Amino acid sequence: MCNQSDTVIALAMGVQVLSRGPHALQFGLDATRSGIIEVGDARAVAAALDSLSTPRPLTEVVRRLAVSMDADGVRSLIQDLIAYRVLVEVARPAVLLIGTSTLANTLAETLRTSGIHVRSPDPTQPLSRFLFDAPSPLPLIIVDQAHRTRALAAYTRHRTGPVIPVLQIDARVLVGPYAVGVEGPCLICREHYLLERDPQWAAIAAAAPAGVRNPDPVVVQAGVAAAATLVRRICQLPDPPGVSAPDPRTGDTLLVDPFNRTPLKTLRLQPHPDCPLCF
Known part of the structure; x- marks a missing residue:
């Protein structure tokens, strides 16, 4: 005891x-x-x-x-x-969260009510300074930042703590791939996997705003539930009584698609062979 x-x-x-x-x-x-x-x-x-x-x-x-x-x-x-x-x-672990979209704000509030201290950059604070000043071991959640994948990958690849990207893509939410330090796929790896589906992905994402305009609340809530569950486990907050789930592994990725016949798919991605940061 x-x-x-x-x-x-x-x-x-x-x-x-x-x-x-x-x-x-x-x-x-x-x-x-x-x-x-x-x-x-x-x-x-x-x-x-x-x-x-x-x-x-x-x-x-x-x-x-x-x-x-x-x-x-x-x-x-x-x-x-x-x-x-x-x-x-009773514990109050801390995480870093980057993003100002509806998905980002809803996730931040859910984490706070789960007992997690959420730290985000001030509106005028450069991301590079925020990440440089923040303790490297703290988990970092990056929400709806596909338009600056390359810069964030460079800023975050050598952090020692977990990195969890979260991205709403129309009526779906992609949570992951989960990485810790240099282990696991980085943000550029994610971009390469998306480029395999659409060769114009990077150009479209760079021109799109950070976050879906007028997002469907069902999609937001489903994405937040999946992302918050992963973050809570990474922060070692206990699951409810009677639940037994494996610890998150690097490369773990969740595809949240609430209106599909299969509303949640679990994938495990490896570093992409074309990633200039990982290889």
């Missing part, structure tokens, strides 16, 4: 403390996935856990639970609930 006196814990987002009778609790509507525990006094334990909808110091939670449980029981319960991700340590 976490034993730091300054540790703060909370109920994971989406978790509900529900009674299954006088001696059992579950942590969501679907008991097969949300988890069930047996306790001596379900009402007292539920009251203590319900208070964690607001983050609280671990020491305070231990004291509240100790009213109705012995010390070993409290320790075991908290260990189990943290292991199952019903309870989570």
